[in-house]
Amino acid sequence: MASVKEQLKPIILKSLRITDMTPEDLRDDQPLLGGDLEIDSIDILQLVLEIERHFGIKLVQANFDQKHFESLNTLAAIIEAKVTAART
Numbered sequence: 284m285a286s287v288k289e290q291l292k293p294i295i296l297k298s299l300r301i302t303d304m305t306p307e308d309l310r311d312d313q314p315l316l317g318g319d320l321e322i323d324s325i326d327i328l329q330l331v332l333e334i335e336r337h338f339g340i341k342l343v344q345a346n347f348d349q350k351h352f353e354s355l356n357t358l359a360a361i362i363e364a365k366v367t368a369a370r371t
Contacts, residue, residue: 342361
């Protein structure tokens with residue numbers, strides 16, 4: 284099975300409708316908020332929904348934590364933890 288990061292990169296590009304980049308263009312330390320991707324609140328909502336659907340997890344419980352979206356690495360780590368917790 285592909286790693287969370289390998290699965291996450293195409294999800295990010297698809298959710299944000301980025302057509303001029305490939306998954307390989309996204310760096311693991313790529314800032315998701317305030318970076319080159321120019322993600323806004325609507326983009327975050329779309330991205331969260333797509334991640335939850337793809338991984339079968341609830342990414343945002345009550346409050347949105349901006350720290351989870353600091354970088355691709357950070358987001359992947361949160362997803363991995365939630366996927367692991369969901370399996371137990």
